[in-house]
Amino acid sequence: MSGRRRDPDYVLYLTVVILLGFGIVMVFSASSIKSFVRYGDSYHFLKRQIIWVVIGLIAMTFTMKVNYQIYRRMAKPILYTTIALLVLVLIPGVGKEINGSQRWLGYGSLTVQPSEIAKLGIIIFMAKYFSDKEEKMQNFMHGLLPPLLVLGVIFGLILKQPDLGTALAIAGSVFIMLFAAGARIGHLAFLASLSLPAVGAMIWLEPYRMRRLTAFLNPQADPQDSGFQILQSLYAIGSGGLVGLGLGRSRQKFFYLPEQHTDFIFAVLGEELGFIGAVTIILLFFLFLWRGYKIAIYSRDTFGSILAVGITSLIGLQAAMNIAIVTSSMPVTGIPLPFISYGGSSLVITLAGVGLLLNISKFSIHQARK
């Protein structure tokens, strides 16, 4: 594996940097009021976001330099570590509980979310597995079942926190990887048909998920609680119109929108920058997907290809889910908008993944277009 190295995909790189730029500006705009009211400092979240972006870029530079083949060898230890961390976070007293979810590990303000690490960990593991067992992918029992069991364990552990959004994003990414790796359409359809009653059961078992679902179907019926978020989000985006109210001029960020600088930041963006701003973001993600899948297609080996599909799909899926939730196109579940939402671990892991993607691009076999 000592092929001639090329430049990384600068288009992808630039796309990510632009998205990060949007993120910093929007985090500041969306959070300044809350920051001031809560911390007496309008820049509270902005400062922290900048620090996370810097940390994320360092992580990205690092993974961009490290030959991705290393992960192939380390896939199993990475998986075990991931599972260990996911178990650790569930132990009372070890994992930190915030807002009823036990998702964090660490001391003070230095915390990490194992579920974020799990995103990348499981993608690396699956990429190795699928590329090793390329010929067995057609076989359900020997090809598909083992990785599905691994996924099941991780999915269960994350659901236990509970963090349905992340669990779904991971499951979705693995499913996409299966598809890309050449699993039979029949098998995939079977899996999909199995997952529907499973999701139904998860909703049924947790009253708040049920409320979110009914609120999604009819937000006006419950304007105080679950429906409130959706309505406020629609009010925000709807008020934006074509060009928006102007940067910093969101009205809904004045405590009407919940999570205005994290999960619902796209609503503030839609209100302030209008349809033009919102579509720009969608186009940037589309550009990212194009470059990511292109890297996958022109990867030197199947491992790199599947890995690139996994990372690209994970980011694309999260973006699609987030925008779908904020525009009330699917029920509410907590999922950040990659590169844009305020958030530490998530941003760093996402950027580390992008670095990995860029590293794969360096070994691309595609010559024609430089």
Next chain:
Amino acid sequence: MAGAVNIMVRRRITALFLIMGCISFLLTFRLVWIQFIRSEYYQEEALKQRMREVQVEPKRGIIFDRNKKELAVSASADSVFAVPAEIKNAHKTAEALAEVVDMEVVYLETLLSKKQSFVWIKRKIDDKNSQKIRSLDLDGIGLTEESKRFYPNGTLAAQILGFAGIDSQGLDGLELYYDQYLRGAPGWIVAERDATGRKIPQGEQKYLPPKNGNDVILTIDEVIQYITERELSKAMQETQAKSGTAIVMDPKTGGILALANYPTYDPNHFGKYPQTSWRNASISNSYEPGSTFKTITAAAALEEGKTTINDHFFCSGSIKVGPDRIKCSHTEGHGSQSFADIVKNSCNPGFVTVGQRLGKDVFGKYIKAFGFGEKTGIDLPGEAKGIVRPPEQLRPIDVATNSIGQGIAVTPIQLAVAVSAVANNGKLMQPHLLKEVRSPDEKVIKKVTPTIVRQVISQETAKTLCETLAGVVTKNGTGRNAVIEGYKIAGKTGTAQKPGPHGGYAPGKYVGSFVGFVPADDPRLTVLVSIDEPKGAYYGGTVAAPVVREIMRDSLQYLGIPPSEPIDNDKGQNNTGESSQYLEESLNRTIHVPPLTDLSIVEARQMAKLLGLKVQIMGEGSKVVNQIPKANVRVVPDTTIILYLGDEQKNMAQGNTDQKGKMEVPDVTGKTIRDVAEIISYESMDINIHGSGIAVRQKPHAGEKVNQGTLVEVWFEPPSVHE
């Protein structure tokens, strides 16, 4: 080259990309739907939820006395509220706040933890505490300005004025009766607000100003009211009576000049007094009038020709009515006497005789005509009718007892109005407290003109009765204690036993009363005083007549009504100079401010010094042209009297303007709101009142040179009780 990744994987990835593209397209379409097609709807709904109306309290109208002295004013006061969402530590905040607002920490903590966007902590606190709260600077605790009702004279005219509640709504007295005039209409601020109720910067905003309340000007004269209350209170101390009532009215117009009840209360702190003290007994209490009612009997008998002033009657000390016997207070009997003497001596058998001559129907007609048994219609809430039995129910003994004022119940105001009719040539006037209503811009909205209810007796009869009643208030009449040298006073005493709880009369419980008017030939004042359950002496002539005399004397002097009768010169004490009277009073720790106008600076200074008052000179000139406080206002020693100098009237208008048009800010500390307002307006400056009570701080400071129309901020604090 294309062999590294197998062809199916490549195809699948391409398919994936297309699916993702579709999703992107769908999401974009969703945005089109929200941001174009539904945009207007969402925008409207969003604005609707953010726009909140906040009511702006109107300023409640001022209640003035007849000379435009303020009796009830509205000053701004701060109210404390909490926005629980902004409070990080409810316990700490509660602890910091508890002492200032005088509330329990535990209770405060529950208030601060409420799941509401807005909670009142305490309404209308005083300025000192609001400053403390401001300096604490607690998160989630705010202050907002509201208007607070303030009665600058404390207990003065309490039961007339009544009081207004925390939301500036009239609750009792005139505050209630004329609430519709005083209240005004609230304005609105419609502003875009965040989810916790704060205004959004640069948000939408609309303002509809409040319509301030109208001012109510009363017939009450603050000075006469003060005199009346002072004398009533003095009498209450001396007689140790249960309660007392005094009414002063103008018999010619029906306008009430003063109306006082004891015990009384301070409407500034009405909650701290028993509700019984809020009651305006002079209009809501019915009592047996006793001999004062004989005025009515006499009026009816003279009008009907059942007697003349010179008819003679024989009193043996009692009179038999059927099986009963009614005694005369003079048990040995008055012997043979004229009707004038009957009135003068308040002889029961004489009045019973004329009552019998009148008969129940005719007498009943007069009782009704004089307004008994019906509300007088005075403009106060809670008036009683009294108890008058219809003529057809009256037995002979009832006619007899009614004619001496027993077996009938009247309110003090009814009696004062009836006697005023005698004083007013037989014309019964509608009693009233309202003189006029003016809008904040001084337009007259309503003006009360004297209303004649009916002619009860002829002018001739009235004149005759006035003369007869004047005989009562002479050295040997029952009203001798009401005599004032130099004035002809007509009046009638009354002493009634109070009914007991089980029928009959309660032993030792009396109501001593006196009603009279002055000057008898051209009455200006009707004064009624009744003292309920005095200890010791209880005769109306003993306990009530002297009170009437004192009220009349000071009021006559205040009104400048000159003596009409020759004065016995052997006493000559009336000419010792005005200062002696004021000097005498300064020993009692309160001082009547002397009139200092038209005096030279030197004279005015001397006079003030003599009385223990300080002076501050404003303007230039040789003579005092105006003073604040005005003459006859009661102040504590060492109060600064501001003297405005001038040579002629021209200086009056411009205050103490110097050559450059700049004015010196006067020192207003230690003065009441009313005085401060007067001083400031005299200087053509504007005033902003904070708090209530006595001025403690001002900005700009005294002596600073300012332009006309400068806003002077003055902070007031309630005076401490011990001073």
